[in-house]
Amino acid sequence: MNREEALATWAPDGSPWSPWTKAVLFSFMSDRLSDISPPPSAGWKVPLLQDAALIVELAGARGVEVGISLAHSGYRPIPLYNACPYGSDASETDGFLSVFGGPSATATSAPSVIDVVPIMRAIANETSTLKTISLPLSAPPAFLLDANRQNAAFSPDAGWFDNRSIVRQSDLPTAAFLKEKGIRQVILIRGNQDLQSDLQAVLLSWQEAGMVISKQAPIEPWGPVNHTVPRLSLLKAWWNKLLQRFGYRLNSSGSFGRFVHGSGG
Amino acid sequence: MTLGERVPAEAMRSIERTLQLSHFKWDTHVGDSSVLSPQALLIAEKEWAWLCTKAEHAAQELFAFEREIACSPALQRIIGVPRKLRDLLSTGSGENNMRTLRFDFHPTNTGWLISEVNSDVPGGFGEASVLPLLFDAFRGGAVAPVSPLSVWGDVAETEFRKGHIALLHAPGYLEDQQVVLVLSRELRMRGFIPHVIQSPEALRWHNGSACLARNREILINGVIRFFQAEWLVKLPARTGWRELFRGGATRVSNPPESVISESKRLPLSFSSLNAASDTWRELFPACRDPHDVAVAEREEWVLKAAYSNTGDAVHIGAELSQHAWERLLRAAQKNPFDWVAQRRFETVTLESLQGPVRPCVGIFVIGKRAAGAYIRLSTTQVTDAYALEAPMFVLPEGDRA
Numbered sequence: 277m278n279r280e281e282a283l284a285t286w287a288p289d290g291s292p293w294s295p296w297t298k299a300v301l302f303s304f305m306s307d308r309l310s311d312i313s314p315p316p317s318a319g320w321k322v323p324l325l326q327d328a329a330l331i332v333e334l335a336g337a338r339g340v341e342v343g344i345s346l347a348h349s350g351y352r353p354i355p356l357y358n359a360c361p362y363g364s365d366a367s368e369t370d371g372f373l374s375v376f377g378g379p380s381a382t383a384t385s386a387p388s389v390i391d392v393v394p395i396m397r398a399i400a401n402e403t404s405t406l407k408t409i410s411l412p413l414s415a416p417p418a419f420l421l422d423a424n425r426q427n428a429a430f431s432p433d434a435g436w437f438d439n440r441s442i443v444r445q446s447d448l449p450t451a452a453f454l455k456e457k458g459i460r461q462v463i464l465i466r467g468n469q470d471l472q473s474d475l476q477a478v479l480l481s482w483q484e485a486g487m488v489i490s491k492q493a494p495i496e497p498w499g500p501v502n503h504t505v506p507r508l509s510l511l512k513a514w515w516n517k518l519l520q521r522f523g524y525r526l527n528s529s530g531s532f533g534r535f536v537h538g539s540g541g
Numbered sequence: 542m543t544l545g546e547r548v549p550a551e552a553m554r555s556i557e558r559t560l561q562l563s564h565f566k567w568d569t570h571v572g573d574s575s576v577l578s579p580q581a582l583l584i585a586e587k588e589w590a591w592l593c594t595k596a597e598h599a600a601q602e603l604f605a606f607e608r609e610i611a612c613s614p615a616l617q618r619i620i621g622v623p624r625k626l627r628d629l630l631s632t633g634s635g636e637n638n639m640r641t642l643r644f645d646f647h648p649t650n651t652g653w654l655i656s657e658v659n660s661d662v663p664g665g666f667g668e669a670s671v672l673p674l675l676f677d678a679f680r681g682g683a684v685a686p687v688s689p690l691s692v693w694g695d696v697a698e699t700e701f702r703k704g705h706i707a708l709l710h711a712p713g714y715l716e717d718q719q720v721v722l723v724l725s726r727e728l729r730m731r732g733f734i735p736h737v738i739q740s741p742e743a744l745r746w747h748n749g750s751a752c753l754a755r756n757r758e759i760l761i762n763g764v765i766r767f768f769q770a771e772w773l774v775k776l777p778a779r780t781g782w783r784e785l786f787r788g789g790a791t792r793v794s795n796p797p798e799s800v801i802s803e804s805k806r807l808p809l810s811f812s813s814l815n816a817a818s819d820t821w822r823e824l825f826p827a828c829r830d831p832h833d834v835a836v837a838e839r840e841e842w843v844l845k846a847a848y849s850n851t852g853d854a855v856h857i858g859a860e861l862s863q864h865a866w867e868r869l870l871r872a873a874q875k876n877p878f879d880w881v882a883q884r885r886f887e888t889v890t891l892e893s894l895q896g897p898v899r900p901c902v903g904i905f906v907i908g909k910r911a912a913g914a915y916i917r918l919s920t921t922q923v924t925d926a927y928a929l930e931a932p933m934f935v936l937p938e939g940d941r942a
Binding site: 363433434438440441449450452453 | 561567570571573575713715722726729736737738739740753754926
């Protein structure tokens with residue numbers, strides 16, 4: 277299987293949610309992907325709610341594993357990973373990982389701040405599994421986000437490839453589109469950590485448009501709890517304004533991105 | 542000028558997948574809609590030649606403006622050049638061989654106009670170079686213009702020869718990273734060893750020569766700066782950003798003086814310049830300092846940030862309420878060097894499958910020569926992230942556009 281077939285498996289023609297699949301990690305995959313599914317994990321059975329969109333915000337490959345569990349329950353996992361695995365135009369096919377034996381450790385490529393190679397490998401490995409699950413084109417979506425997308429667990433040295441990323445409103449469907457497809461509620465599947473401001477902005481826009489938002493811990497017994505996404509506090513709004521002045525900038529396509537300073541900056 | 546036949550949906554899906562998987566183009570879908578146009582823009586050969594000539598003339602004038610303004614701190618202040626850059630501009634080499642610009646042309650009822658020049662970090666190389674290739678089976682007798690990526694690569698080979706090249710872009714911006722990866726691959730295919738970096742801190746400088754901070758044995762022949770100058774000045778001094786603007790053995794493209802012409806306030810300096818500005822006066826809409834615009838003139842003017850990217854700070858008075866306009870104008874008048882008023886114009890519309898669209902023909906000038914175009918088709922007057930992207934083909938004499 278090649279990466280085009282992998283992308284077509286995760287974003288099949290005809291699913292209304294396919295256009296939101298981010299192809300970033302697929303484009304760095306090898307063109308010689310395994311056709312063998314990994315052994316099934318314990319799985320997590322959840323009820324299929326046709327009027328719900330799920331947002332799975334879990335760290336690393338865990339998000340893909342949970343996404344596959346949700347696919348077994350009838351949801352279509354939509355990878356929304358916005359980070360490049362390494363700061364090079366090469367792919368795994370070019371011998372990147374196989375030769376050097378570890379993520380982002382090549383002679384010409386700097387180490388990456390966020391290691392998204394495990395996510396890329398999980399998507400590649402689980403493609404065969406997803407292929408075996410016969411999801412209808414109308415399956416409701418489960419958008420997969422990396423909970424680590426903005427967080428380096430350490431202060432990277434100068435010269436590291438800084439692939440921290442954010443999710444923006446334009447990366448997801450609008451509330452109007454969700455409603456048009458019969459979605460009335462959004463269930464957030466994540467741990468207990470604070471809500472990141474990028475996702476908060478997306479959820480707020482949906483909430484203000486009348487979507488019901490609830491929270492559910494992963495793998496725990498199903499029982500989503502209603503959640504009111506807080507508006508930005510005055511202090512936070514002031515802080516964001518300051519960040520926009522000194523830290524955040526609009527990018528070349530006119531969307532807000534995070535302007536991350538170098539190590540400790 | 543017209544739009545071509547619709548490319549079938551199945552072929553469009555294949556084109557989109559190829560862009561995503563092989564050409565680092567991941568923003569083919571923005572919000573709820575695809576931004577890939579299933580129709581190409583067709584321009585008659587004569588009209589295309591005229592546009593290319595005008596872009597080259599505008600570039601020549603621009604280089605002369607920059608030379609004069611680089612030596613004049615007073616003019617730099619007038620056009621809003623960031624203070625921290627002003628003392629660095631006169632150190633530029635003045636070489637333009639590797640210089641890359643993109644002039645955004647718009648058809649209007651009174652002829653073509655240029656809304657702005659993207660002089661510091663012009664994007665769109667991948668789209669302008671790859672889309673014509675992917676639409677090749679549907680172009681009929683029309684001809685693809687030269688690929689800007691290929692021209693850029695040729696110039697890079699001449700200017701940098703071989704060796705290690707650093708490509709710098711701001712972290713956190715996937716769209717900018719797309720551009721840099723496209724350039725990086727072009728360099729790699731030509732025998733260079735590219736290094737994508739996201740902070741000037743990734744380089745160490747000694748007497749104008751750079752090496753990689755993480756491996757000082759790797760000497761850098763050139764730096765491709767896809768990191769806006771006005772953003773770089775916001776970084777702490779210890780990152781060493783000033784080295785990028787000093788000039789030396791390791792050349793940096795685009796050069797520091799590009800920040801002069803990147804300012805949308807540049808036309809406000811014309812009356813103080815010796816350089817000829819005929820092409821700019823002919824093709825750019827009139828500009829005014831915000832103080833010279835009256836509240837009652839809302840419908841006639843557009844307020845633009847002096848340094849803005851792709852429509853992110855472009856406000857058309859006619860599309861604002863009177864209250865919003867007054868507030869914005871007051872804010873601009875408080876910080877006049879950060880803003881400019883540009884006379885409003887209406888781009889003519891073409892009938893597309895998505896309804897009426899307004900074309901923006903972004904013509905690249907690389908070195909001193911016109912080199913292909915990045916085409917966007919917008920449903921609104923402002924060309925922003927939601928505009929459709931399309932290939933352009935030139936209709937030979939005899940075919941009607």
